[in-house]
Amino acid sequence: MALIDVEDLEKSFGNVKALDGVNLEVEKGEIVGVLGPNGAGKSSLMKILTGQIDYQEGEARVFGRDPSVEPIEIKKRVGALPEREDPPSFLTGDEYLEFISDVREESIDRDEWVEKLKLEGKMDKVTHDLSKGERQKLMITQAFFHDPELVFVDEPLVNLDPVIQENVKDLFKDTRDNGGTVFLCTHVISLAEELCDRVFFLKEGEHVEEVENVENLRKRFIKSQK
Amino acid sequence: MILKMIKEEWRKNSKLYNGRSFAAFPLVVLFFSMAWNYLVVEFSSVSNMMIGHSLVAIAGLIGVAVGFAGFSSRDAFDNVLGKSNYLVFSSKTLPVSKKKLYLDFFIKDTFFYLFLFVIPLSIGFMIPTNFVILPRLFDAVTVFFFALLISSTLALSSVSIPSLNLIKYSNFRRLDPVSSKSVLDVIRSSGGFFKIIFSLGVLTFFYWFMVLNFPLAAIFLQNPLLSFSVIIGLMNLSIYNWLNRFDSLETYNYLPLDIFSIAYSKETAYLFISLPVTYLLITASYLVYPSHYFLSLISGTATTMYGMVVAVRVLGLSPNERLYHADIFLKYLLGIGSLIVPLMYLSVVYDSSYLTHYLVVSGFGVLSGSYFMLKKISGKK
Numbered sequence: 001m002a003l004i005d006v007e008d009l010e011k012s013f014g015n016v017k018a019l020d021g022v023n024l025e026v027e028k029g030e031i032v033g034v035l036g037p038n039g040a041g042k043s044s045l046m047k048i049l050t051g052q053i054d055y056q057e058g059e060a061r062v063f064g065r066d067p068s069v070e071p072i073e074i075k076k077r078v079g080a081l082p083e084r085e086d087p088p089s090f091l092t093g094d095e096y097l098e099f100i101s102d103v104r105e106e107s108i109d110r111d112e113w114v115e116k117l118k119l120e121g122k123m124d125k126v127t128h129d130l131s132k133g134e135r136q137k138l139m140i141t142q143a144f145f146h147d148p149e150l151v152f153v154d155e156p157l158v159n160l161d162p163v164i165q166e167n168v169k170d171l172f173k174d175t176r177d178n179g180g181t182v183f184l185c186t187h188v189i190s191l192a193e194e195l196c197d198r199v200f201f202l203k204e205g206e207h208v209e210e211v212e213n214v215e216n217l218r219k220r221f222i223k224s225q226k
Numbered sequence: 227m228i229l230k231m232i233k234e235e236w237r238k239n240s241k242l243y244n245g246r247s248f249a250a251f252p253l254v255v256l257f258f259s260m261a262w263n264y265l266v267v268e269f270s271s272v273s274n275m276m277i278g279h280s281l282v283a284i285a286g287l288i289g290v291a292v293g294f295a296g297f298s299s300r301d302a303f304d305n306v307l308g309k310s311n312y313l314v315f316s317s318k319t320l321p322v323s324k325k326k327l328y329l330d331f332f333i334k335d336t337f338f339y340l341f342l343f344v345i346p347l348s349i350g351f352m353i354p355t356n357f358v359i360l361p362r363l364f365d366a367v368t369v370f371f372f373a374l375l376i377s378s379t380l381a382l383s384s385v386s387i388p389s390l391n392l393i394k395y396s397n398f399r400r401l402d403p404v405s406s407k408s409v410l411d412v413i414r415s416s417g418g419f420f421k422i423i424f425s426l427g428v429l430t431f432f433y434w435f436m437v438l439n440f441p442l443a444a445i446f447l448q449n450p451l452l453s454f455s456v457i458i459g460l461m462n463l464s465i466y467n468w469l470n471r472f473d474s475l476e477t478y479n480y481l482p483l484d485i486f487s488i489a490y491s492k493e494t495a496y497l498f499i500s501l502p503v504t505y506l507l508i509t510a511s512y513l514v515y516p517s518h519y520f521l522s523l524i525s526g527t528a529t530t531m532y533g534m535v536v537a538v539r540v541l542g543l544s545p546n547e548r549l550y551h552a553d554i555f556l557k558y559l560l561g562i563g564s565l566i567v568p569l570m571y572l573s574v575v576y577d578s579s580y581l582t583h584y585l586v587v588s589g590f591g592v593l594s595g596s597y598f599m600l601k602k603i604s605g606k607k
Binding site for chain 1: 394403404406411413415472473477481482483
């Protein structure tokens with residue numbers, strides 16, 4: 001059974017069709033990219049699969065479950081890094097880690113994550129006073145700390161410096177190498193090319209093409225969008 | 227810029243609610259103001275001069291309340307409004323100074339609340355008094371303006387009061403994570419816990435000022451501590467507002483939390499703050515008017531808990547915004563009134579022969595609040 005199974009998925013916001021007949025399958029132990037320009041429907045797809053929003057037509061299954069019917073069960077098993085979300089403003093970094101650890105009822109190796117993402121000296125500040133990049137590091141931590149089988153990440157490297165970007169890429173690879181799966185939504189072609197085992201091109205909400213060999217991705221992606 | 231801001235405010239509100247319902251809110255204020263003043267003029271010995279004074283006092287109080295809402299404005303900009311974009315943020319991208327934008331924002335707010343509250347309220351005072359207190363309208367508007375100016379200046383220049391070292395997330399281990407976070411949001415946002423004590427303290431002061439100085443209040447409020455404990459349930463809505471001001475359901479979308487558990491957490495946080503504050507204010511009031519202390523604690527608990535049930539069911543997790551919706555405002559009044567009105571009546575006519583009645587009605591408030599919470603707990607399990 002595929003980890004993620006999507007068939008003829010449709011989603012509209014008012015008169016705007018965000019997804020129009022998307023099909024894809026994702027197996028265990030791979031980094032799968034969804035590549036598309038702005039407004040292609042990447043974030044909507046991720047929100048549907050993580051049970052954040054409902055869909056109108058077609059089918060979506062994650063771990064064999066429908067995310068619109070069992071969103072909490074799915075959220076418990078996955079990690080999610082939304083594109084536009086910050087940790088709560090009035091908690092310190094340390095308190096935020098305690099908070100997510102309490103919500104998920106999973107212990108967290110605080111020191112390991114602080115070292116991995118170079119957050120030393122920042123954890124006693126309220127997140128409101130941290131830089132965007134530092135807040136993004138905390139969001140990355142909450143998505144991965146509980147070793148989920150499947151992690152959804154949406155534009156994960158935004159605001160991160162080059163050194164941390166490399167650490168985060170390594171984190172994705174480690175997750176895959178340990179049998180986990182990363183579902184990466186991005187419009188950064190070089191990132192998909194570097195990390196992904198397979199890529200799906202999205203164009204205006206439609207699944208255009210599945211690419212198994214990610215070499216020369218830029219040329220093929222641009223061609224797919226014409 | 228100010229006209230554009232007014233247009234923006236209108237669009238924001240009419241998008242949030244239904245444009246017509248929002249437009250009807252000043253009419254609701256006018257209706258209640260006029261009804262109340264009609265009662266005062268027809269059925270009391272209160273002079274027109276006193277009614278004029280009270281109009282000015284209420285306008286000043288609205289100015290203070292609106293201005294101190296600025297305690298949250300910086301945080302609200304960052305936490306709630308910041309996700310959208312508003313003209314007041316234009317200085318980030320356009321060559322307009324922050325000071326000018328804040329000034330424009332203040333002027334816009336002045337007009338906005340003037341037309342939303344003060345003008346309809348004043349007309350409600352004028353008509354029953356045949357406009358003899360018309361000259362006080364100018365005083366009311368002036369007092370409103372200066373009260374708003376002073377309180378919003380104080381609010382904007384305030385800083386978070388409590389030290390992070392004193393109050394930590396781990397201090398609230400007995401609460402669930404979202405409750406703890408919500409309590410910290412209130413404590414650490416601008417104005418700190420002081421904003422709650424201050425806003426409720428001002429209302430408490432105003433109440434006792436009326437009771438001790440206005441003959442009309444003394445006529446109606448024959449057991450003023452009991453009546454105060456009933457009114458507290460209404461006042462505590464401001465605590466529920468604060469607890470919901472710094473996040474929304476979407477904030478928790480990426481975590482395994484459903485709407486019921488988030489609502490339950492907000493209720494827990496509400497009771498965690500409001501019950502001690504209620505007991506504190508009743509105790510402080512007891513020093514002013516020593517009578518019916520324990521009974522007041524019971525009815526204070528009843529109206530606070532019942533107020534929570536009505537707030538959650540009618541106003542959901544965005545009380546501040548929804549309350550300006552005329553339909554919802556009326557629903558809220560009817561809901562809360564079904565306990566407040568009989569209990570208020572009993573508090574006015576109370577003597578020892580009414581003890582059972584008083585306890586039964588108060589018990590209904592406590593039980594409905596407790597049942598509501600227990601149902602949520604069993605739902606969670």
